[in-house]
Amino acid sequence: xxLNPSSSAASRSSGRGPKFGDRVELVWHVAGDLSAAxxxxxxxxxxxxxxxxxxxxxxxxxxHINTRLVNxxxxxxxxxxxxLTEIAGGMTLDRACDAALMSSGCxxxxxxxxxxxxAKQLSDAKSLFDGRFPxxxxxxxxxxxxxxxxxxxxxxxxxxxxxxxxxxxxxxxxWWPSRVDGHLVQPVRGGDGGWDGLGGRFWMEAMLxxxxxxxxxxxxxxxxxxxxxIENHSRSRSSESExxxxxxxxxVPIVLSAATAVELVASDPLxxxxxxxxxxxxxxxxxxxxxxxxNDWQTSQTxxxxxxxxxxxxxx
Numbered sequence: 001x002x003l004n005p006s007s008s009a010a011s012r013s014s015g016r017g018p019k020f021g022d023r024v025e026l027v028w029h030v031a032g033d034l035s036a037a038x039x040x041x042x043x044x045x046x047x048x049x050x051x052x053x054x055x056x057x058x059x060x061x062x063x064h065i066n067t068r069l070v071n072x073x074x075x076x077x078x079x080x081x082x083x084l085t086e087i088a089g090g091m092t093l094d095r096a097c098d099a100a101l102m103s104s105g106c107x108x109x110x111x112x113x114x115x116x117x118x119a120k121q122l123s124d125a126k127s128l129f130d131g132r133f134p135x136x137x138x139x140x141x142x143x144x145x146x147x148x149x150x151x152x153x154x155x156x157x158x159x160x161x162x163x164x165x166x167x168x169x170x171x172x173x174x175w176w177p178s179r180v181d182g183h184l185v186q187p188v189r190g191g192d193g194g195w196d197g198l199g200g201r202f203w204m205e206a207m208l209x210x211x212x213x214x215x216x217x218x219x220x221x222x223x224x225x226x227x228x229x230i231e232n233h234s235r236s237r238s239s240e241s242e243x244x245x246x247x248x249x250x251x252v253p254i255v256l257s258a259a260t261a262v263e264l265v266a267s268d269p270l271x272x273x274x275x276x277x278x279x280x281x282x283x284x285x286x287x288x289x290x291x292x293x294x295n296d297w298q299t300s301q302t303x304x305x306x307x308x309x310x311x312x313x314x315x316x
Contacts, residue, residue: 024159024176024225028148028184030140034203035186036129037087037096040122041080042188047280050190054132061125065118069104072114078104083122088183089199093126094119133186143206144184150218154262158222161258166304175233180225191217191278195224197231215275219264223255223279243305246312249286252276253294270294289314 010033016025042049044062049055069076082103086096097119098111106114133139163171177200184206191211193204202224210216230251234244253272260267272294273287282290293311300307 025179026151026155026182026221026225027179028144028182030137030144030206031088031183031185031203032130032136032140033093033126034084034087034183035133035136035140036126037084038185038192038203038205039129039188040125041084042192044080045077047189049188051188054129054188057128057132058125061121061128065121068114068117068121072106072110074101074106074114075104084194085196085199088196088201088203093122097122136186140184140186140206143187143208146208147184147206147217147221150216151221154218154264155222155225157262158219158255158258158264159225161261162222162226162255165254165258172233174236176229177232180228182221182224191220192280193220193224195227195231197228197235200228200232202228212274212278214265214271215278216264219255219259219275220279222259223251223275226251226255243308243312246308246315249276249282249290249315250293250308250311252279252281253290286315 010031016027039051039054040058040062041047043055043058044066066076069079079100082100083096086099087093091099094115098115101111101115101118102108130136159176163169163175167175179200181199181201183201183203185203187205187207189205191205191207193202195202202221204217204220204224207217227248230247231244234247252275253270256265256270256272256275257267259265260270265271272291273284276282276287276290277284290311293307293314296310297307302310
């Protein structure tokens with residue numbers, strides 16, 4: 001699925017990875033529209049940006065948007081999260097803007113006037129971004145090639161280990177989605193990514209080299225694919241929906257431990273705090289809790305659902 005099938009410049013299918021057994025097929029895309037939305041999201045939310053030229057271009061239109069949202073009592077953080085997710089799902093800019101506004105507290109009476117003003121600034125931001133990267137799609141193809149090749153070699157083995165650690169090689173039939181779409185975007189944070197479990201997709205920055213050799217970017221792919229599976233599994237079972245936050249944090253040491261089997265990371269000790277920081281999962285205090293929880297679980301070997309409830313309580 002391309003992000004915007006009507007425009008070849010918006011995104012391009014970039015190949016398929018090997019299936020993991022008969023379960024997961026990872027389909028790669030390079031994403032122009034999503035790159036622009038991701039960059040706007042980073043600048044608007046005040047996240048650390050490693051591309052000062054792009055940041056300077058986008059500060060003004062994103063600041064105008066944020067001011068408008070605040071003045072109309074619309075949740076700024078929620079708006080940007082939803083906007084990014086909707087663009088990743090293939091919505092046009094105008095429709096994604098409407099959906100993000102409605103989900104973030106904009107009333108129907110406000111929608112017409114607010115959406116017009118916000119969409120204009122979003123369009124301005126996208127034009128500025130596109131002007132900075134006129135050959136973005138071709139550049140993303142080249143940037144993403146080493147990552148895709150490394151995933152084809154190491155990814156399936158890492159996912160098998162994730163499955164073994166969580167389910168002792170006997171997962172529910174619906175644990176892995178049959179297909180996951182991976183969208184590569186222009187780097188503006190020195191490594192970043194996110195996922196939409198319901199949409200069966202993730203997005204990540206197409207880094208030419210690993211920001212830290214101790215945590216290769218192919219490992220971020222394994223974590224994002226696993227996160228898609230975890231979210232869908234948790235939401236489809238009401239008894240586990242309250243554990244989604246615990247699952248999100250526990251997935252980090254689970255994937256790191258799986259990666260030791262394919263020699264992607266050192267096993268002693270697992271770089272849990274570093275991964276949680278580089279993958280923008282949680283603050284250092286939470287990393288300390290997760291590290292201690294993982295060590296305790298390795299000793300006790302209690303059933304994972306019970307261990308997750310313990311982690312959930314420890315995080316409160």
